[in-house]
Amino acid sequence: MLAGLLFAVQETNDRPERLTATLPFGGVTLLEYQARLLIEAGAAQIVILVARLTPELLGAVTRIGRRGVAVDAVRHVSEAAAKLHPLARLLVLADGLITTERVVGSLASEGGDALLVVPQADAGAVFERVGGGQAWAGVARLDPRRLTEAARLPRDYDAQSTLLRVAEQARAVHVLLPAEALAHGHGIERDAAALDRRGRAVLAAIVSDRRGWFDRQLVAPLARVTLPAMVERGWSGTATAAAGCVLGLTGLAAIALGWSTAGLSAAFIACLVLALGTTLSGLRDEPRIEQTQRVAGLTLPALAALFLGAAESGRAGNLTALAVAAALVTLAALAQRAGTERIRRWWWGSAPAVLLIVTLATAAHWPLSGMAVAAAYATATLAAAIERLRR
Template sequence: MLAGLLFATHEAIDRPGTLTATLPLGGTTLIEAQARMLVELGASQIVVLVARVTPELLGALGRIGRRGVAVDPVRSAAEAAEKLHPLSRVLVLADGLISSAGMIAPLAGEGGDALLVVEADTAPAGFERVGGNAAWAGVARLDPARVAEAARLPADYDIQSALVRVASQAQAAHMLLARGGLADGHGIEHRAAAIGAHGRALLAASVAHRTAWFDRWLVAPLARRALPTLVEREAPTISLVVGAVALGLGGVGALLAGWPTFGLLLLLAAIFPLSLGATLSRLREEDGLAVGQEGAAAVLAACGAILLGRGLAGAGPTNTLVVALGLVVLAGLGERAALPRLRRRGWGTPAAYLAVLALFTVAGHPVLGLAVAACYAAATVAAAVEALRRQA
């Protein structure tokens, strides 16, 4: 069982009276972002050590509870030790920690006490030294007994620092933060401006590190520029959806009117706001809206293939509508088989197939484009099935 221990004890340096945990990060509060990481990693219980309960913190805790995880606010390490199951693994996140689930995932697995560290000579000022040339990077995996040990220390000790000290005395293993983690936004901050900067870095890294080549090379450059602005201005996700719908309808209309090049380019353009909107929705925990936008992108790609095949039917020796339908079926199978953990950069996605169709149509070879896209989809399905077989 994985449990999380969060802190809401320090005030923001540049906002007196405001807890660091309730500062905004990526369209939500910092503590909600931390809880979301824990839930993604499989935590079934979150204990929050609080110094005082503010209306902002109370609202954040309520929203965390709606994610289907037990949330227990406590006032001391002794209360925290009572709430934690003795057989659980406790994932501790520092007050003011900004990170991503991928960066802290190595500590979420089975194992003994461990501290996430960076080299002390490269560590930012907020990282606490833990001996040798190591500084604590704000994440620890601890046995619940360590929390009980920290509770027996003098009451004037900072509980977070006490936990790190107890873990060090227990010879906790040191796990290095992944290379590039600091540059990608991992940090511990208690200033609103600094947290915002880290959030923008995390946002840029989240889109830059996507696996699919279409997202990584075409969507990511746009997302790195647009998403921070959209988040800061609290732009409604629905505005991106409306823009995508307008482009999509225009593309479908152009294909029906017999303008395949213009139609496919409009459909391809509609993919971009849908991708941005899906990322923005996940940041705001609008998971249903994110799934809907990802599905809409797949539907637009399927419409583009089918309408192109329909418009070209009879233009050559090949029944292009049958090829288009085969492409759609293979693309669907590929999406089902290509699990995120197995996906490779070169594998196809609905947006990638649409890009292939648009490229060949612009070049004046739409029939060849359908054939190439269908072969690409078949190769993706074959590669995904082989990857699944190796995992079995």
């Protein structure tokens, strides 16, 4: 069982009486964002060590509990130790930490005590120093017994620093933070303005961390420009879902009316909008809207291919194009199902990537050839995924 430990103790430097954990981040509070990272890493329980219960903090704790995990707010390390199962693996995130799912997931596996560290020369002022000329990067995997050991020390000690020192005394393994993580915004902040600036880099990195070439080369650059502005303006996931679905339905209607290139282009743009909306809804803790957009982003390319196949078969007077479209959809669906994020390679296809191939070929007046090439690409992806799974 994996459990998470968060801190809501430190106040911000530029907003007196405001806890850093309750500052806005990605449309929610920083504490909620950290909790989402823990949940996606597999945490079934989250304990939050608090200095005081403010209205903003109470609201954040309530919203975290709606995600289906057990949440407890405690005031002392001894209370946190009492809440945890003795056999649990404890994943700890520092107060004010901003990072990505990939960084947190790197310590979520089985193993003994481990601290994520950076060279002291690269560490910011708020990174706590540990041995060997290194500093703690804000993520740790600990045995719950470390909480019991920390609870034996005086209550006026800083809980986070105390826990870190106890882990060091237990000879926790040092795991070096990947160099690119710092460039993607990983850090600890105590200022609201600095948190906003660093958050922009992390928002873009959320999409950039995905392994497929389509997300890295097309969605990520678009996300760097649009996501921070959407979050700042309070753009909701529902509005993004509505825009994407309307644009997608318009594209399907255009294909049915014979405007294949325009319709496929509209459907492809709709897939980009839905991809951004899925990330935005995940940040805003809108699981239903997030799932709706994810399903729509996979269904729309399939419908566009089938509509194109039907239109081309109608013009040719035979069912060849429709048969090729049906084969393409089947192969792409199987490849999508088999190619999980854990085993995915950068060149593998996805539903929007396949739609891009068909759209470009149709614009060049080769719709049938485009569907055939896309089907071959989906076949290669499926074959590679099967081989990865066999290993």
